[in-house]
Amino acid sequence: MKSLGNLTKNIRILCVIETLGFGGGAEQLVFSLAPALRELNVDVEFIDLFSWHDDMGVDLENMGFRVHRLNISHRWSLFEGLLKLHNIVTRNQFDVLWGHLYFGNLYVQLAKLLFSNIPSIITLHSYGYNNDPPKSVPAKIKTYVEGWLGSKANLRVGVSHAVAKDYAAYFGWNDVQVVYNGVPTLNIPTQLATADRTLLRTSHGVDEADFLIVVPARLVRQKGHIYLLRALEILKAKDIRLPKVIFIGVKGGDSFSIQLFIDDHQFESVVSIKEPLPHPDLLRLMLASDVVILPSLREPFGIAAAEAMTTGKPVILTKVDGFIELVGDSEGALMVQSESAEELADAIQRLMMNFKFAEELGAKGRQRIIDNFDIHHCASAWCYQFLSVINH
Template sequence: MTDWRWALRFRRLLDEEHVDLIHAHEFDANVQGAFVAAICGIPLVATVHGKHYFWEKCRRRLAYRWVSRQATMVAVSEDLKQFIVENVGACPERITVLYNGVDVPMPPRQAEVDACRKELRLPHGDQIVGVVGNLYPVKGHQYLIEGIPAVLKKCPNTSFIFAGRGQLEKELKDQVHRLGLDERVHFLGLRQDISTILALLDVFVLPSLSEGLSMAILEAMMAGKPVIATRVGGNPEIVLDGETGFLVPPRDSQTLADQLVTLLTNKEQAAQFAARGKRRAEGQFSLQTMVHAYQSLYDKCLRSNP
């Protein structure tokens, strides 16, 4: 949004609708929202979800520093808050941490799960390892693929599914072909039935190189799946290493493979991780918990801006 005429139209809309508070998300909306909120004299909640776009250039860092002074800035993890403080120069007292939340899903019917397994031609009796996330470099899919041969040596009846689309699709498929994994790795593209995909899984993996607070991990935990994730961003604030899943270093295919083998060969431990993770997600990362937290923040902002 570089057209500042949008900001003027937005101001007129706020006046017409008698808006008392603005809630914006990510860099462009947060900056322009802060500008309009300052003109209108109403509070702004500015939520930041990730580490991209705003810290590489001085002008953007200055813009976000100004936003942090004009608005109530929200980071979706403690890790992200610290990143903003260190790289933007924002005052930590001006940043509130509110975790993302996901809805508690209705479990799919077994007939739907069985039909999906048949559609994807997953061998009967195979354990299923899955990733949900767009095929972008930051998601680190290549490091999971690199570790698959080591997993198959010890757990040969394992299939891997990748749900998502993106710029690395051809490159990742080429990597799979070079490693001779075509029969064991399935690229599903964009799916609308993620709850059914998750129900298929024995283990959920997220090998990301960077995260704010992963909705994919939360959805997997809500679905009652053990999680292996990289120790980046807000992941350690969701996944308790050794209690609800495993955390591994980013770009470490061998450790990722070793932990996958651990869960695939230890059903009891995997089930314990899954049950604890589900309780943790329902207790601390539900959609209702997030909504209540934002409602409280809105009330606080409005009380301080009579």
């Protein structure tokens, strides 16, 4: 494998991803990685397969990156997608095809098998199927396709050891490499002017005297929102003034039960559900909070947690998978058992009552991310993976 210092020409990468919008973990990763990779003489062009949302695509173009929007009419319109992809791949000289998420990986592998000899890398951002095997026939077919095509990739890379182990257990992929997600620590703000903080909190119905919790996560069962609501119930029973809670995320399968719990317990005055925010606005809201909480039941890595820790705000996480890898032994987040409303309530109460501890926790968390998960660490690791498949 070549060292980074031995590069005599730029590496050209074609990054294929489902869409470039609304800041999911994979989308946020490639967006942050592109300029860091460019510093290492790695040029990245992007394929936006479906173009449902494209705010990040526009920002990438403004930074000088080329974005190809295929606007494929349906996820499974493979002939249409491959025809459009063929024109881009065969007219350019790329060194690596780099897939992200299910359909990004799918199209990369089909392109490689049908009309390209270019080395391919598939990136595994979420769990495989070991703990939740597919049950329906369509799900089983979809899983079979992923397993067969994925086995043909030159390299498989997971965003954490938890993800790598899950794919190894289900597909027998024992050679999955691990490259942790990274965050651009230098670009994430750590301060908010007092007037801006007050104005932002007021716009969300939060007073300065309120203790504000922000939860940046999709409203699905895996994210554990219901346990935070139960923790509020415990705090209420202790006659503690309830914190304000803002759930920020795409509505999913747990939306109804979350809203039902809020209604049944008359939490409408303290809990609000907001649509996803543009990424800079989400970071500002985190800075305006008193604590960021992610009570997940499972988590492949947790890029939202890494970003929250980078702001220097105190963070409460559950002792699961990627969060355990993210925090390590740094004491950079307050860790509680998943599905334990009691531990979550205790952790919230501790931060509400001890400002100095909260401040120290936030500082440790920020240092943990700077030392281990800065985007430049991630870019260097990815550059080595690119070189490994090019030189193989």
